[in-house]
Amino acid sequence: MQFFQKFIAVAMLLSCTFANAGKPKEIFWEDLIPQGHVQIDTQAQANHEGSEQNWVQPDLDAPVVKELNGQSVSLPGFVVPLEGDSEVITEFLLVPYFGACIHVPPPPPNQIVHVTIEGGVPIESLYDAIVVTGVISTETWSGEIAQVGYKMKAVGVAPFEL
Amino acid sequence: MLLLKLAAKSLFNRKASALLTLFTIAISVMLLMSIERVRIDAKSSFSNTISGTDLIVGARTGDIQLLLSSVFRIGHANNGVSWQSYQYIAKQRGVSWSIPLSLGDSHKGLAVLGTNKDYFTYYRFGKKQLLSFANGHEFNHLFDVVLGADVAKSLGYQLGDKVVIAHGMGNTSFHNHDDNPFTVVGILQATGTPVDKTLHIPLAAIDEIHGGHNHQHEKANDHDHDHDHDQHDAVDLIGTPKQITAFLLGFDSPLYTLQVRRNINQYKDEALLAIMPGVTLRELWEMLSIVEKILLLFSIVVVIISLLGMLTSLLSSLNQRRRELAILRSVGARPWHIFTLISAESLLITGLGCLVGVALFYGLMLFGAGYLQSHAGISLNIALLSAYELMLLAAIMFAGFIVGLIPATRAYFYSLADGMSIKI
Numbered sequence: 001m002q003f004f005q006k007f008i009a010v011a012m013l014l015s016c017t018f019a020n021a022g023k024p025k026e027i028f029w030e031d032l033i034p035q036g037h038v039q040i041d042t043q044a045q046a047n048h049e050g051s052e053q054n055w056v057q058p059d060l061d062a063p064v065v066k067e068l069n070g071q072s073v074s075l076p077g078f079v080v081p082l083e084g085d086s087e088v089i090t091e092f093l094l095v096p097y098f099g100a101c102i103h104v105p106p107p108p109p110n111q112i113v114h115v116t117i118e119g120g121v122p123i124e125s126l127y128d129a130i131v132v133t134g135v136i137s138t139e140t141w142s143g144e145i146a147q148v149g150y151k152m153k154a155v156g157v158a159p160f161e162l
Numbered sequence: 163m164l165l166l167k168l169a170a171k172s173l174f175n176r177k178a179s180a181l182l183t184l185f186t187i188a189i190s191v192m193l194l195m196s197i198e199r200v201r202i203d204a205k206s207s208f209s210n211t212i213s214g215t216d217l218i219v220g221a222r223t224g225d226i227q228l229l230l231s232s233v234f235r236i237g238h239a240n241n242g243v244s245w246q247s248y249q250y251i252a253k254q255r256g257v258s259w260s261i262p263l264s265l266g267d268s269h270k271g272l273a274v275l276g277t278n279k280d281y282f283t284y285y286r287f288g289k290k291q292l293l294s295f296a297n298g299h300e301f302n303h304l305f306d307v308v309l310g311a312d313v314a315k316s317l318g319y320q321l322g323d324k325v326v327i328a329h330g331m332g333n334t335s336f337h338n339h340d341d342n343p344f345t346v347v348g349i350l351q352a353t354g355t356p357v358d359k360t361l362h363i364p365l366a367a368i369d370e371i372h373g374g375h376n377h378q379h380e381k382a383n384d385h386d387h388d389h390d391h392d393q394h395d396a397v398d399l400i401g402t403p404k405q406i407t408a409f410l411l412g413f414d415s416p417l418y419t420l421q422v423r424r425n426i427n428q429y430k431d432e433a434l435l436a437i438m439p440g441v442t443l444r445e446l447w448e449m450l451s452i453v454e455k456i457l458l459l460f461s462i463v464v465v466i467i468s469l470l471g472m473l474t475s476l477l478s479s480l481n482q483r484r485r486e487l488a489i490l491r492s493v494g495a496r497p498w499h500i501f502t503l504i505s506a507e508s509l510l511i512t513g514l515g516c517l518v519g520v521a522l523f524y525g526l527m528l529f530g531a532g533y534l535q536s537h538a539g540i541s542l543n544i545a546l547l548s549a550y551e552l553m554l555l556a557a558i559m560f561a562g563f564i565v566g567l568i569p570a571t572r573a574y575f576y577s578l579a580d581g582m583s584i585k586i
Contacts, residue, residue, distance in 0.1 A: 081440035082416055083213060083290070086205035086447070089440070093416060106420030114416050126444060141415050149417040 024072040024133050029096040032110050032150060034063045064110050064138045064148055074133040075113065075152075076160045079123055088120030094132055094152070109149045114139070117154040129160035165499065169506040172486065176479060183472045184515045190468035191519025191558060194461040195551060196526055201454055202550075204540045205447065208234070211355040212439045214286035216419045219243065219251065219426055220408035222433040226449070229442045232263055232408040235273045235356050239265070242405035247432045252409070254425075256418040259284045261410040264368045264403065269327050272313055274361045276368035278400055282308075284412060287355045297321055298348035301364050304399065307344040308362040311352035312535070319346050327363065327371055354541040366401030411436075465558055469565045472511055476504065476569040480576075487576055501574040508566020509559070516555050520547070 078098045083091035094113040095106075106112070115132055123130070134154035141147055173180045212218075212233050220228045221241035230236040242264075252260035261284060264276035275281075282293055282300045298321050301308055307325055319325065324343040344363060352358055413419060419438060426436035480487075487500055495503075524544070531542040547555070 080420070080438065081444055082216075082419075082438070083440060084209065085289075086202070086209045091416075092440075093420065095420075106424055109417050109421075112417050112420065125448075126441075139415070147415065147417075149415060 024074045027068075027073045027075050029075075029077070029111055032065060032068070032113075034065050064150060066138060068136050068150075069138045071136055072134070073136050073152075074131050075136075076129055076131045077113070078129055079126055081123070081126070084120055088122050089117075090120040091116050092123075098127060098129075109147075113150040113152050115152045115154050117157065121154075121157045123157075131158050131160050133157070165502050166506050166510070168490075169503050169510055172483075172503075173507055173510060179475050179479065180511060183475050184511050184518065186468040186471050187465075187512060187515025187558075187562070188518035188522055190461075190465045191516050191555070192522040192526060193464055194554060194558075195520065195523040197457050197461045198551065198554065199523075199527065199542065200534070200540065201457065203542050206543075207354060207541045208446070209443055210288045211357075212286075213288060214284075214290045214412065215410045215439055216413045216416060217411040217423055217426070217436045218408060218439055218442075219248075219411060219434055219436045222435045225435070225437045225442045226446050228408065228435055228437055229439060229446070231265070232410075233356070233439070235265065235360070239407050242407050243409065243434060244405050244432055245403050247429070247434060248406055248409050250431075251422075251426060251429075252411070254422065256413050256415070256422065257411055258414045259412045261285060262365060262400075262403075262406045263408045263410065264365055265407045267327060267368065267371065269313075269325060269361050270317065272310075272317075272359050272361060273356070274327050274363060274368075276363055276365045276403075276406075278365055281362065285357075285410070287353050287357065291353075293353065293357065294351045296349050296351045298346070301347055301362070301399065303345075303347075304364055304367050304370065305344045306347040306364065308348035308350060309346055310350055310358040310360045310362075312358040313361055314346075314349045319349075321346055321349065325361070327361065364399035364401075365403055365406070366399050369401050369403055465561070468515075469512075469558075469561055472508060472562065473565045473568060476508060476566065477572070480504075480569055480573055484576065484580060487573060488580065497574050500576070501570045504570035504573045505563065505566045508569070509563055512559055512562025512566075515562075516558055520555070 075094065077094040077096055079089065080093040080095055081089045081091075082093060083089070092115050094115050096111055097107075113132075113136065115134070117134070132152065132154050133156040134152045136150060136152045139149055139151035218228060218232050220232055220239055221243055223231075223239065223241070227237065228239070231239045248260070248262055251257070259280055261277060261281050265273060267274040267276075279300055285293055287293075296311065298308070307327075309319055313319065323346045325346060326343050344361075344367070350357065411422070413422065423436045423438065426434050490500065490503070491497075527542055527544050531544060534540045534542055
């Protein structure tokens with residue numbers, strides 16, 4: 001059953017690849033940081049004792065790569081589920097390392113992609129890395145000040161293989 | 163076709179044992195189907211309960227504990243969140259809405275939830291559906307109550323009825339506050355979630371039924387009614403609670419979630435825990451998956467046992483039927499006819515067993531749906547058989563056919579003489 005679902009996911013990925021008549025560009029997390037921008041290494045920030053600062057503002061000022069807007073890409077990462085039902089996940093955050101939400105400070109906003117996928121995708125284990133294919137966009141929304149981050153409309157999800 | 167008819171007639175001739183075998187199979191089919199249906203529906207009614215909420219925040223406890231107590235009303239939180247912490251966090255950048263939840267009181271065993279009006283605006287279930295009113299409107303006064311669909315249905319409440327809310331959980335309380343009756347002003351549309359079994363009252367009213375104000379009242383007895391009236395008429399539905407059980411947060415963008423979650427978990431002033439409902443539900447499934455697998459395994463074993471029972475009865479009947487088979491051979495039936503006859507019998511028993519099993523399954527579902535809904539909060543979906551269930555049935559039929567091949571092969575090798583001559 002689960003193998004079957006995996007197979008469907010791969011098949012979906014393949015079929016859309018052919019439909020676009022062009023391979024989606026393979027990108028990695030470094031490609032989401034604009035060149036020349038000195039990114040604070042989040043892993044180095046890891047602090048298990050809790051930081052001195054009591055409340056860190058969600059810092060969404062990290063710049064995004066505007067050129068990626070609208071491009072069809074595939075990006076590997078780990079899933080932090082947001083929405084879905086008992087079988088599938090329809091909305092999730094894609095992050096560069098597992099446990100991005102527990103032991104270490106979360107990645108900066110330009111290292112998180114908010115993924116939505118029509119119809120959802122079954123994800124067996126959150127411990128497994130996946131490759132998401134879809135159209136990435138730089139999303140702008142307004143809170144107290146306008147903010148920007150990555151969003152992706154996924155068309156396919158496949159298990160990540162080295 | 164003729165062979166099938168013969169098989170049916172032959173079976174009818176041995177109806178007692180055939181019926182028993184059939185019922186064994188039917189009951190095993192019913193068991194398997196019911197367990198699978200309840201398992202799947204339980205899972206989906208859990209994941210339908212909360213949607214569109216980025217974080218649930220409560221006092222520090224386990225992730226799953228917090229999720230179960232705050233949203234599913236299973237178990238209870240041992241500690242609360244101070245009102246100051248709630249207000250501080252709700253004011254942070256990126257927070258688009260927040261819903262305070264105050265639990266722990268009950269009305270005839272049903273949960274009473276103290277909250278604010280945002281609950282009716284922002285709380286979502288299923289696939290990001292909002293709550294809607296079947297009747298009436300949200301609370302506007304201190305002693306207004308909004309009922310979940312099941313509450314109104316099972317207790318027969320109408321708009322305008324007076325409801326007394328007790329302090330503490332359970333069916334009865336020795337501390338009923340008859341002096342503070344609530345008026346039903348709204349009844350929500352059914353959602354199939356624990357919201358249906360909840361009475362919603364303004365946050366400030368929770369303080370009121372806990373007697374926070376009565377205490378002041380005793381001290382300044384001569385202050386009397388005027389003061390009291392002022393408070394009741396005030397539209398301040400929040401009041402100044404000392405603490406709440408938990409709160410829900412929604413952000414402008416989900417990208418805030420991870421950072422705010424970390425901040426709350428590291429919050430120095432109070433030991434708080436923030437969970438992402440989607441992640442915690444996944445953890446819950448992973449924890450329960452072993453139980454699910456064991457349940458499935460057991461029901462499959464029961465099906466296998468029932469098929470083995472059929473095998474036993476077919477094999478033992480073969481000896482008694484040597485005559486019958488020999489007569490069939492003598493009137494011109496070939497060995498493969500005999501083979502088909504016996505396999506048709508096993509298929510017939512399994513097929514009828516599946517049919518009766520499905521009928522029993524629907525009977526059980528109809529019978530048990532109300533109970534499961536009211537006692538476990540699982541809304542059963544009494545729909546047609548799903549593809550998965552049809553697949554299960556097909557698998558049982560196939561297994562029954564395979565099992566039937568064993569006696570059929572044995573019968574195939576019985577020669578004509580075997581039944582005719584009397585053995586010593």
